[in-house]
Amino acid sequence: MADAKAKIALELNGEPVEVAFAPHKTLLEVLREDLGLTGTKHGCELGECGTCTVLVDGTPVLSCLVLGLACAGHRVKTVEGMAERGTLHPLQEAFAELGAAQCGYCTPAFLLAAEALLATDPSPTRDDIKLALSGNLCRCTGYIKIYEAVELAAARMRGEDAKPAPETLYGVQ
Amino acid sequence: MASSKKPTRFRVVGKAHRKVDATAKVTGVTRFADDLFLPRMLFAKLLRSPHPHARIISIDTSKAAALPGVKAVLVGKDLPIPFGILPVSQDEHALALDKVRFVGDPVAAVAATSEEAATEALDLIAVEYEVLRAFPDALDAVEHPEPAIHDYADAGNIHKLIHLEFGDVDRGLAEADLVREDLFFFEGNTHLPMEQHAAVADWSPPPDGKLTLWSATQTPHYVHRALAKVLELPAARIRVIACPNGGAFGGKSDPFSHEIVVAKLAMITGRPVKITLTREEVFYCHRGRHPTLMWVKTGVKKDGAITGMHFKSLLDGGGYGSYGVASTYYTGALQTVTYHVPRYKFQGARAFTNKPPCGPKRGHGTPQPRFALEVHLDKIAEQLGMDPAELRLKHLVPPNSLTANWLRIGTMGLGPCIEKVVRGSGWKQKFKQLPYGKGIGLACSSYITGAGLPIYWNAMPHSGVQLKCDRGGGVTVFCGSTEIGQGSDSILATIVAEVLGLHPFDVAVVTGDTDLTPVDLGSYSSRVTLMTGNAAIQAAERARDVIARHAAKKLETPIERITFAEGRVFDVQEPERGLTFAEAVQLAEAAEGTVGTVGSYTPAPSAAKYRGAGVGPSPAYSYSACVAEVDVDPATGIVRVPKIWIAHDVGRAINAATVMGQIEGSVYMGLGEALMEEMAYRGNRNVVHKIPSLLEYKSPTTLEMCDVVTYVVEDPDPNGPFGAKECGQGPLLPVPPAVANAVYDAVGVRIDEVPITPEKVFKALRRKEKGEAARFGPARFPDIAWPEPTRVAPPWDGGDGRAAEGGRGRKKAAEGARR
Ligand code: FES
Ligand code: FES
Numbered sequence: 001m002a003d004a005k006a007k008i009a010l011e012l013n014g015e016p017v018e019v020a021f022a023p024h025k026t027l028l029e030v031l032r033e034d035l036g037l038t039g040t041k042h043g044c045e046l047g048e049c050g051t052c053t054v055l056v057d058g059t060p061v062l063s064c065l066v067l068g069l070a071c072a073g074h075r076v077k078t079v080e081g082m083a084e085r086g087t088l089h090p091l092q093e094a095f096a097e098l099g100a101a102q103c104g105y106c107t108p109a110f111l112l113a114a115e116a117l118l119a120t121d122p123s124p125t126r127d128d129i130k131l132a133l134s135g136n137l138c139r140c141t142g143y144i145k146i147y148e149a150v151e152l153a154a155a156r157m158r159g160e161d162a163k164p165a166p167e168t169l170y171g172v173q
Numbered sequence: 174m175a176s177s178k179k180p181t182r183f184r185v186v187g188k189a190h191r192k193v194d195a196t197a198k199v200t201g202v203t204r205f206a207d208d209l210f211l212p213r214m215l216f217a218k219l220l221r222s223p224h225p226h227a228r229i230i231s232i233d234t235s236k237a238a239a240l241p242g243v244k245a246v247l248v249g250k251d252l253p254i255p256f257g258i259l260p261v262s263q264d265e266h267a268l269a270l271d272k273v274r275f276v277g278d279p280v281a282a283v284a285a286t287s288e289e290a291a292t293e294a295l296d297l298i299a300v301e302y303e304v305l306r307a308f309p310d311a312l313d314a315v316e317h318p319e320p321a322i323h324d325y326a327d328a329g330n331i332h333k334l335i336h337l338e339f340g341d342v343d344r345g346l347a348e349a350d351l352v353r354e355d356l357f358f359f360e361g362n363t364h365l366p367m368e369q370h371a372a373v374a375d376w377s378p379p380p381d382g383k384l385t386l387w388s389a390t391q392t393p394h395y396v397h398r399a400l401a402k403v404l405e406l407p408a409a410r411i412r413v414i415a416c417p418n419g420g421a422f423g424g425k426s427d428p429f430s431h432e433i434v435v436a437k438l439a440m441i442t443g444r445p446v447k448i449t450l451t452r453e454e455v456f457y458c459h460r461g462r463h464p465t466l467m468w469v470k471t472g473v474k475k476d477g478a479i480t481g482m483h484f485k486s487l488l489d490g491g492g493y494g495s496y497g498v499a500s501t502y503y504t505g506a507l508q509t510v511t512y513h514v515p516r517y518k519f520q521g522a523r524a525f526t527n528k529p530p531c532g533p534k535r536g537h538g539t540p541q542p543r544f545a546l547e548v549h550l551d552k553i554a555e556q557l558g559m560d561p562a563e564l565r566l567k568h569l570v571p572p573n574s575l576t577a578n579w580l581r582i583g584t585m586g587l588g589p590c591i592e593k594v595v596r597g598s599g600w601k602q603k604f605k606q607l608p609y610g611k612g613i614g615l616a617c618s619s620y621i622t623g624a625g626l627p628i629y630w631n632a633m634p635h636s637g638v639q640l641k642c643d644r645g646g647g648v649t650v651f652c653g654s655t656e657i658g659q660g661s662d663s664i665l666a667t668i669v670a671e672v673l674g675l676h677p678f679d680v681a682v683v684t685g686d687t688d689l690t691p692v693d694l695g696s697y698s699s700r701v702t703l704m705t706g707n708a709a710i711q712a713a714e715r716a717r718d719v720i721a722r723h724a725a726k727k728l729e730t731p732i733e734r735i736t737f738a739e740g741r742v743f744d745v746q747e748p749e750r751g752l753t754f755a756e757a758v759q760l761a762e763a764a765e766g767t768v769g770t771v772g773s774y775t776p777a778p779s780a781a782k783y784r785g786a787g788v789g790p791s792p793a794y795s796y797s798a799c800v801a802e803v804d805v806d807p808a809t810g811i812v813r814v815p816k817i818w819i820a821h822d823v824g825r826a827i828n829a830a831t832v833m834g835q836i837e838g839s840v841y842m843g844l845g846e847a848l849m850e851e852m853a854y855r856g857n858r859n860v861v862h863k864i865p866s867l868l869e870y871k872s873p874t875t876l877e878m879c880d881v882v883t884y885v886v887e888d889p890d891p892n893g894p895f896g897a898k899e900c901g902q903g904p905l906l907p908v909p910p911a912v913a914n915a916v917y918d919a920v921g922v923r924i925d926e927v928p929i930t931p932e933k934v935f936k937a938l939r940r941k942e943k944g945e946a947a948r949f950g951p952a953r954f955p956d957i958a959w960p961e962p963t964r965v966a967p968p969w970d971g972g973d974g975r976a977a978e979g980g981r982g983r984k985k986a987a988e989g990a991r992r
Contacts, residue, residue: 038207048866092196092200101199102658102659103417140834141841143841164189169830171833
């Protein structure tokens with residue numbers, strides 16, 4: 001409790017930052033409590049639900065299992081870093097459009113996990129998407145709108161003029 | 174679009190809209206309760222009981238209080254007033270007063286300058302217990318009245334006993350060509366919202382004497398009432414703000430110990446206090462699905478027509494009342510609303526046990542009997558040599574009718590739902606025709622669109638809306654409803670936008686704040702779209718009338734010709750003659766002052782007037798039909814569900830995209846309950862939860878979730894806003910029985926118990942091999958000393974919805990009916 005604070009420098013959402021915190025803190029706690037970025041959520045703080053996913057050097061990690069200290073000198077990306085200059089990331093856009101964020105609590109983690117997937121595979125199959133997101137739990141959506149949003153965003157990021165299928169929004173006629 | 178076959182005049186309603194809070198949610202901006210950090214904030218932790226049932230002999234908090242950083246310590250006697258969600262079961266204390274009733278029952282609380290200090294302080298609290306005999310399940314509690322878990326109950330450890338009879342069921346069974354009896358068990362499971370419960374309290378000392386509580390709650394109004402009662406503060410000095418819930422599913426609809434505790438700690442310390450439960454603690458809060466044992470006996474004619482039905486349920490309630498009395502009634506209420514049941518008898522019991530309390534989870538008390546009924550009907554169809562879909566289609570409850578238990582059915586879209594999933598799934602080519610190991614099963618269901626009666630008796634509206642029109646052309650809608658991810662904020666914006674000719678994004682929405690918003694009873698019982706929607710229509714139409722009056726004057730046009738669309742107010746016959754909406758508001762404001770209106774909604778009185786009729790009546794019933802396809806591995810018993818077809822009668826979709834999301838999410842949760850989710854406790858007397866973690870409480874990941882084909886059936890109900898009925902709970906219900914029926918089709922064994930785990934399938938297959946009954950399920954329903962029945966004649970037997978002379982509670986019911 002009375003630990004002296006440690007100070008690290010890292011790249012956070014594309015900007016250099018320095019932050020001081022009690023050295024036992026996880027990256028999740030440092031982000032939320034010391035950096036004021038509450039967009040990163042938690043559902044267990046035990047590495048079981050994926051809700052705290054952020055990207056470290058482009059790779060999804062569970063921020064509840066990573067010490068803040070371990071991030072010194074690394075690139076960390078949170079949901080707050082996804083939209084650029086007031087424009088939503090295509091994944092954010094597609095999630096909003098299809099209702100892939102219901103309560104929205106799991107959403108930051110899914111967005112970042114999906115972003116990491118599309119960075120390595122711009123044309124993932126449905127099964128690739130399922131596998132890449134299998135460490136993230138969502139209790140609201142049944143995942144379907146999440147898959148469809150990732151596919152829609154992927155198509156747009158490939159430069160296609162993609163629109164959601166009518167049965168995605170209205171059901172099968 | 175979904176309603177394309179029936180062209181409508183709607184501009185906004187029925188289309189797929191981005192939700193008004195979608196951008197906040199995809200950017201991480203939405204503030205959930207745990208995202209609040211106030212200056213000087215303290216952190217609270219709860220000490221919980223390690224015993225399932227024990228008397229508290231003494232508590233010594235002196236060491237904890239002396240720990241550096243600790244600002245306050247609370248025990249039961251600091252908050253001695255009991256509370257509970259139902260007026261009939263005010264049996265909880267914020268901190269146990271003299272007894273603990275489950276492992277995890279809160280006993281003491283600490284507020285400290287850090288979570289670490291608060292946690293450390295918990296270890297310094299010394300509690301001496303006298304351990305009592307614990308009751309691990311309902312059967313044990315029924316058979317052993319002593320020691321009583323509570324000092325109030327209908328009998329021993331049986332919290333509640335219900336006995337209702339609608340017509341002479343024995344006569345009905347005697348008229349049948351076939352009478353069949355079955356036993357079923359539905360294991361308890363939990364909501365598992367991704368967000369752990371959290372609350373923050375702030376206190377402004379006298380003379381303000383004002384308390385503010387932010388909480389992840391579905392029911393700020395009930396939390397408001399509970400805080401006033403327990404803290405003995407005037408309700409006018411308490412403000413409850415429901416933060417957007419990170420998932421709830423019924424698990425955040427009771428007033429909770431932790432909410433009251435942080436409020437009290439803030440009052441004592443004069444500083445803001447936050448609590449966030451750990452995931453393990455969320456399992457102790459629970460209030461989830463009641464484990465339910467069921468027995469059903471039905472008589473049918475050769476064509477499948479039901480002649481009479483007798484249904485018994487025994488619910489394992491856990492340590493407290495919660496919504497349990499209502500849950501118990503719900504296990505007997507909706508058997509009558511799908512297929513015509515001319516005579517019906519229901520006996521229900523809820524036992525207290527030493528486990529976390531059960532309460533309302535998505536479907537509240539109805540998925541269990543629906544599972545039983547739909548599997549039972551599958552067996553009946555087989556015995557009659559009928560196709561299960563045909564049997565159901567032949568005997569649907571007619572629209573605009575009354576049921577044996579006096580529920581008033583409005584629109585009834587189950588027929589088209591069945592036809593859609595039968596056609597879509599290729600049912601006729603697959604049922605009984607797939608290779609061994611593959612199977613297909615069908616089931617249907619219905620759910621209420623809001624409870625017809627409030628939780629506490631009162632004559633006021635269930636939902637209120639205020640509307641303010643700004644001279645800039647914006648509109649703000651204020652409503653006590655709570656956004657739990659289901660899209661209720663968007664429903665308000667969409668409906669107001671429809672009436673006033675605006676875009677939903679022109680409408681600002683303020684919800685779930687007892688200082689700012691008129692009461693809405695809360696996000697439960699699938700009531701929000703219908704009730705807040707109707708209130709919002711009324712408020713918006715009143716505003717439209719005021720604005721139209723002045724626009725008509727200005728445009729020198731008869732008021733009937735004034736139309737609101739595309740942000741304009743114009744003459745419908747000469748559309749170029751018009752004003753912007755903002756100009757029209759300015760005219761109205763100049764003439765009459767601030768343009769503000771109200772709307773409210775109260776359900777029509779119920780036709781049912783007997784005691785117990787508080788549960789079941791609803792302004793409208795939604796209907797669902799489901800076909801599930803399964804792959805069963807006979808070597809391991811593992812069941813995979815590749816695909817589900819679901820059709821849901823939603824009346825009318827307000828936001829098509831949200832309806833799809835609610836249906837898919839319901840299917841997902843139903844699949845989890847069907848295959849894997851269970852609240853499991855160690856079988857010994859210590860009754861410890863086996864697996865209070867997200868890893869070990871199995872729920873479907875992306876790898877287990879099935880494909881879903883969704884059909885939205887729209888048959889507008891006159892009681893719904895623009896015809897809308899619910900869609901957030903109903904589509905869960907048919908999934909577990911459809912999967913069970915499909916497993917039978919695949920490998921010829923009946924799994925009369927949920928979840929359908931590999932072990933159960935495997936055991937049933939072994940039994941089948943040995944020539945024993947090819948089944949896994951409960952073997953007996955215990956003898957229970959039921960009270961005399963409340964006898965109510967069904968409508969076709971000349972009844973008036975009241976209990977027969979001399980029946981229990983006739984007088985009370987009559988009083989209720991006059992409200
Ligand atoms: S919070 Fe659950 S994995 Fe990190
Ligand atoms: S949207 Fe609620 S948990 Fe995923």
